[in-house]
Amino acid sequence: MSPLVLALLVGAGLFGIGLYGALSQTNLVMIMMGIELMLGGALVNLVAFWRYLHPDVYSGQVFVLVVMTAMAVEMAVGFAVGIARFRARGSVEMEEAVDLKG
Amino acid sequence: MIASLLAIIGPLAALTLIVACRRTPAVFALGGALVVFGGAVGGLIDASAGGHASLAFAGMPDLPLRLQHDSLTAILSLTVATVALLVFVYAVGYMQAEPDKVRFFAEMSFFAAAMQGVVLAGDWILLLACWELIGLASYLLIGFWYERPLVPVAATRAFLTTRGADLGLYVAVFALVSTAGTSEVGQSVAANTGQFAIGMLLLLAAMGKSAQVPFHGWLQDAMLGPTPVSALLHSATLVAAGVILLIRSAPLFSAPMLTAVAAIGGLTILVTGVTALAQPDLKRMLAASTSSQLGFMLIGVGAGSPIAALVHLVAHAAMKAALFLGAGIFQHALDSTVFAELRGVGRAYPRVFILFALAGLALAGVPPLAGFWSKDPIEAATMESPLGAFLFPLALVGLLLTGAYVARALRLLWQGSAQRRPVPGMAWMLVGLAGVSLLATFLGPALVPTAQFVGGRLPTNVSSQLLGFGTAVLGLLAGWSGFTDRLAAPIASPAARGFRVGDGWIDVAVRPALALARAADRLDLSLYDTSVSAGRIGLGLATGPLARADALVERLVLAVGSDGLLLARASRRFDEVDLDGLIGQLVRATQLLGERVRRLQTGFVSRELLLAASGAAVILVLALAAR
Numbered sequence: 001m002s003p004l005v006l007a008l009l010v011g012a013g014l015f016g017i018g019l020y021g022a023l024s025q026t027n028l029v030m031i032m033m034g035i036e037l038m039l040g041g042a043l044v045n046l047v048a049f050w051r052y053l054h055p056d057v058y059s060g061q062v063f064v065l066v067v068m069t070a071m072a073v074e075m076a077v078g079f080a081v082g083i084a085r086f087r088a089r090g091s092v093e094m095e096e097a098v099d100l101k102g
Numbered sequence: 103m104i105a106s107l108l109a110i111i112g113p114l115a116a117l118t119l120i121v122a123c124r125r126t127p128a129v130f131a132l133g134g135a136l137v138v139f140g141g142a143v144g145g146l147i148d149a150s151a152g153g154h155a156s157l158a159f160a161g162m163p164d165l166p167l168r169l170q171h172d173s174l175t176a177i178l179s180l181t182v183a184t185v186a187l188l189v190f191v192y193a194v195g196y197m198q199a200e201p202d203k204v205r206f207f208a209e210m211s212f213f214a215a216a217m218q219g220v221v222l223a224g225d226w227i228l229l230l231a232c233w234e235l236i237g238l239a240s241y242l243l244i245g246f247w248y249e250r251p252l253v254p255v256a257a258t259r260a261f262l263t264t265r266g267a268d269l270g271l272y273v274a275v276f277a278l279v280s281t282a283g284t285s286e287v288g289q290s291v292a293a294n295t296g297q298f299a300i301g302m303l304l305l306l307a308a309m310g311k312s313a314q315v316p317f318h319g320w321l322q323d324a325m326l327g328p329t330p331v332s333a334l335l336h337s338a339t340l341v342a343a344g345v346i347l348l349i350r351s352a353p354l355f356s357a358p359m360l361t362a363v364a365a366i367g368g369l370t371i372l373v374t375g376v377t378a379l380a381q382p383d384l385k386r387m388l389a390a391s392t393s394s395q396l397g398f399m400l401i402g403v404g405a406g407s408p409i410a411a412l413v414h415l416v417a418h419a420a421m422k423a424a425l426f427l428g429a430g431i432f433q434h435a436l437d438s439t440v441f442a443e444l445r446g447v448g449r450a451y452p453r454v455f456i457l458f459a460l461a462g463l464a465l466a467g468v469p470p471l472a473g474f475w476s477k478d479p480i481e482a483a484t485m486e487s488p489l490g491a492f493l494f495p496l497a498l499v500g501l502l503l504t505g506a507y508v509a510r511a512l513r514l515l516w517q518g519s520a521q522r523r524p525v526p527g528m529a530w531m532l533v534g535l536a537g538v539s540l541l542a543t544f545l546g547p548a549l550v551p552t553a554q555f556v557g558g559r560l561p562t563n564v565s566s567q568l569l570g571f572g573t574a575v576l577g578l579l580a581g582w583s584g585f586t587d588r589l590a591a592p593i594a595s596p597a598a599r600g601f602r603v604g605d606g607w608i609d610v611a612v613r614p615a616l617a618l619a620r621a622a623d624r625l626d627l628s629l630y631d632t633s634v635s636a637g638r639i640g641l642g643l644a645t646g647p648l649a650r651a652d653a654l655v656e657r658l659v660l661a662v663g664s665d666g667l668l669l670a671r672a673s674r675r676f677d678e679v680d681l682d683g684l685i686g687q688l689v690r691a692t693q694l695l696g697e698r699v700r701r702l703q704t705g706f707v708s709r710e711l712l713l714a715a716s717g718a719a720v721i722l723v724l725a726l727a728a729r
Contacts (some may be wrong), residue, residue: 019715022711023712023715024708025708094707094708095707095708097707101703101705
């Protein structure tokens with residue numbers, strides 16, 4: 001098994017775990033962790049493709065950095081929403097957040 | 103050029119200050135109007151010294167936004183600025199009791215800036231943008247008292263009508279720019295001389311903005327707005343934008359197009375002139391008269407003399423603004439604009455009445471007031487044009503009608519008696535009114551040099567002068583004696599409603615749609631006939647020698663014939679289903695779909711995440727399968 005396939009399997013595994021987490025959990029924090037894991041899996045794939053297919057071009061790395069920045073921003077927004085929700089209702093359980101529906 | 107820039111920047115700065123400070127809006131607005139006026143005067147001085155410039159700003163790629171500065175734009179800019187300044191002064195008094203002055207003066211300043219933009223624009227993109235902005239300002243200002251009944255309807259109607267006609271301008275501009283390769287007004291017009299479709303589209307846009315038949319209805323409804331708005335937007339400037347458009351694109355128009363322009367103008371003169379004769383409401387009568395006078399300008403353009411139209415535009419701005427400002431004082435004095443309740447108001451306020459009457463007589467064309475000087479060139483132009491045999495009598499009838507409705511209004515305001523009571527803000531209002539009214543009185547002799555300044559010849563003709571004067575006097579006498587009232591009595595009620603085309607959109611939109619449906623029906627009938635005859639021919643063939651040779655062909659032809667028949671019947675039935683029903687079904691189906699889809703939106707995050715994930719999975723599978 002080539003290193004590339006191995007890395008892709010690791011990425012797919014991370015993505016699968018993340019997807020399961022995001023779908024099965026009801027807590028906002030847990031869901032966001034799942035999403036992070038999914039993105040992490042995608043990043044592993046990106047890095048693997050860069051490393052084993054086009055190590056001479058750095059755009060792959062740059063792309064990964066951009067995605068990581070977007071992840072950080074997304075987390076900041078997500079936690080801000082979570083904190084606001086917690087202050088208002090004392091809980092971040094998503095099953096109780098139906099009242100947010102317009 | 104700098105001076106002309108000031109004319110746009112002034113009111114914009116006033117608007118910003120009003121919105122930012124939210125107090126003393128009148129001071130800022132007046133300051134802005136003064137800057138506009140100063141800028142316009144500076145622009146005129148510059149232009150009279152031979153100044154001629156064009157200023158380009160970065161816009162879209164290859165389509166810069168251009169401001170143009172020459173004698174024509176300087177004259178128009180000064181006209182708009184002068185009327186705006188005096189109306190702003192008047193509005194300080196008129197709106198004294200109004201709680202929401204901030205919004206009023208902000209919107210008025212916004213309009214003043216946008217209108218200067220229309221006048222000074224040197225390319226189509228900027229012109230189009232400002233054209234839309236004045237439409238928006240008109241909507242906002244008609245709807246200023248939006249809590250009163252009928253006002254929102256009137257504002258929406260004005261907006262939608264002009265907006266609909268504006269589509270003509272959009273298509274025309276697209277065609278002009280794409281064929282000429284430049285958005286500069288003069289060049290693109292010169293490159294498209296004689297393009298019939300473009301000319302008609304420009305005419306359509308002008309008809310909407312200038313309230314020409316059949317779009318004239320919105321202007322009378324627009325009278326529900328405050329009177330300074332009626333004076334500035336709906337008599338002097340905004341409605342003149344259509345005529346300005348025609349004047350600027352006049353080189354494009356060839357003889358058949360000019361005939362169309364003149365025909366629209368003539369029709370409007372007659373229809374709205376008679377409307378004004380029978381209107382029971384002072385402001386609505388003035389609105390009808392505005393449409394009618396704009397019709398005069400269209401006839402001027404159609405007779406091949408845009409300069410005559412320009413001169414009448416300038417004079418009309420002063421005359422009609424003065425009439426509206428007078429009407430506004432009467433409105434404040436007796437809380438009404440209906441003639442029956444305004445009886446004798448002229449006697450109670452003699453100074454206002456004299457200024458009002460001066461403007462009215464000027465409009466009727468009595469020498470030496472401005473209207474005489476501005477209408478005579480139009481009559482002379484119609485006499486000189488190849489269509490003179492039709493246009494000249496039409497212009498004379500228009501003059502007769504003008505005299506009649508002006509005299510009728512003066513008589514109704516003078517006869518009877520009314521109680522005089524103090525009107526708040528009278529001093530401001532009188533200053534504004536006196537300004538425009540004196541302009542309407544003394545502007546006349548300045549109009550001939552104006553035309554020379556713009557670089558055109560003003561047609562003059564002694565016989566048309568004499569005939570015009572005689573007709574105007576005849577009209578005045580007929581109107582004062584009440585003769586025309588008796589004459590107009592049988593058509594009073596449709597005329598009072600402004601001959602509006604089928605109470606709104608019925609004639610404009612519904613009838614054409616029905617006609618289209620009928621045409622489709624006819625097409626189907628003919629298809630049906632064709633297939634029947636095809637079937638018959640097939641039958642004839644089949645029963646002939648061929649049938650004996652092959653019975654299969656006969657059956658085939660018969661089947662084709664009857665299938666065609668069935669198809670034709672089915673498609674006919676389909677078209678006979680009511681248009682409303684079809685649209686209703688569409689609406690119901692959309693609603694049903696919407697309700698079904700709504701149920702998916704439960705608000706449970708996990709469920710929606712699951713839906714999203716499974717959707718992504720489906721797309722993934724499809725994408726893999728498609729490889």
